[in-house]
Amino acid sequence: MTEDARDEVDRLVAAWRAERPDLDVEPLQVLSRVSRLAKHLDRARRAAFAEHDLEPWEFDVLTALRRAGRPYELSPGTLLRATLVTSGTMTNRIDRLAQAGLVRRRPDPEDRRGVLVSLTETGLARVDAAFSDLLRREHNLLSGLGPDDQRLLAALLRTLLAPFDAS
Amino acid sequence: MTEDARDEVDRLVAAWRAERPDLDVEPLQVLSRVSRLAKHLDRARRAAFAEHDLEPWEFDVLTALRRAGRPYELSPGTLLRATLVTSGTMTNRIDRLAQAGLVRRRPDPEDRRGVLVSLTETGLARVDAAFSDLLRREHNLLSGLGPDDQRLLAALLRTLLAPFDAS
DNA sequence: GTGTACTGTCTTGACATCGAGATATCTCTC
DNA sequence: GAGAGATATCTCGATGTCAAGACAGTACAC
CATH class of the missing domain: 1.10.10.10 (Winged helix-like DNA-binding domain superfamily/Winged helix DNA-binding domain)
Known part of the structure; x- marks a missing residue:
């Protein structure tokens, strides 16, 4: 793990490892990021919709x-x-x-x-109007990833979602 | 795209393509899954905490x-x-x-x-008590992915989160 | 047909959250 | 050391959500 790529979740995981070295906190690397990203997405969406007077x-x-x-x-x-x-x-x-x-x-x-x-x-x-605006913003959010990485990410997420959609 | 791997989001994307063929709805493949997964995670967490009398x-x-x-x-x-x-x-x-x-x-x-x-x-x-219980459950949720895929997924999510954590 | 279980929608009351603003205290500049 | 602005916490009113249950209507077995 390179030192310059640490984010909030890396710090959170490091803190847990120090406090609870007996536990395997690897799942947080994925699932905490999912939750946090979703929270940020909610805010971004809220901003996009506000311009169209929509909640x-x-x-x-x-x-x-x-x-x-x-x-x-x-x-x-x-x-x-x-x-x-x-x-x-x-x-x-x-x-x-x-x-x-x-x-x-x-x-x-x-x-x-x-x-x-x-x-x-x-x-x-x-x-x-709001939908095409939202797509434009989401396109920007994903600009850090190339098309191949986006497809890969989507596929991995689909695997995680499968058990939920089944029910 | 194989036919047997469709989930709710694939259906959602297909519906949008039919209704708005003029828009590029690829971002939804990633971001809708993030939001939906987060919602399911919230429910799973709620269930885990209920056993310890915690909200x-x-x-x-x-x-x-x-x-x-x-x-x-x-x-x-x-x-x-x-x-x-x-x-x-x-x-x-x-x-x-x-x-x-x-x-x-x-x-x-x-x-x-x-x-x-x-x-x-x-x-x-x-x-x-609640935390180790939660980790056990999250470990199960991720059992569909091998260790390498989990690391890959974590890395891709970290890239998406980077702009938010910076602010 | 009649009764029973199910479905679809709405009502109600409790509750966690937010946003804006109030108050008290600290910090920094001059 | 005085004043301006920043910071820390709390208060209050409005709001969106949920859970539980009420009620009307439907479906199916007999």
């Missing part, structure tokens, strides 16, 4: 609808599974997005328990 | 103190920088940890604005 949670819901393709319409249940939040949270989110004029709610004609949520014109335009 | 936020604070070494004492300011939360949050956390008997607060003898927070015996025992 991250708004973006989450809008992109799920956008990705679904025309007519950009999904049920709350589908949305909460796509975004990994609870039903109470999703109800609240849809309420506020509807209030903001970004989505619309209508009764499901095929299931009277159900509701269908769809993007408005405004919502569609807003999410498209 | 993730409690663990965060206690490990920072534990890592500092004897006498396991740091200022709130140092703690909030280590855990990436705001000062209001840290005050609240310390209040509750003190109430639970896991940490102790005392005035800093060298700076009358300051406070020093230290682990109690109970806090030390609790965090040590």
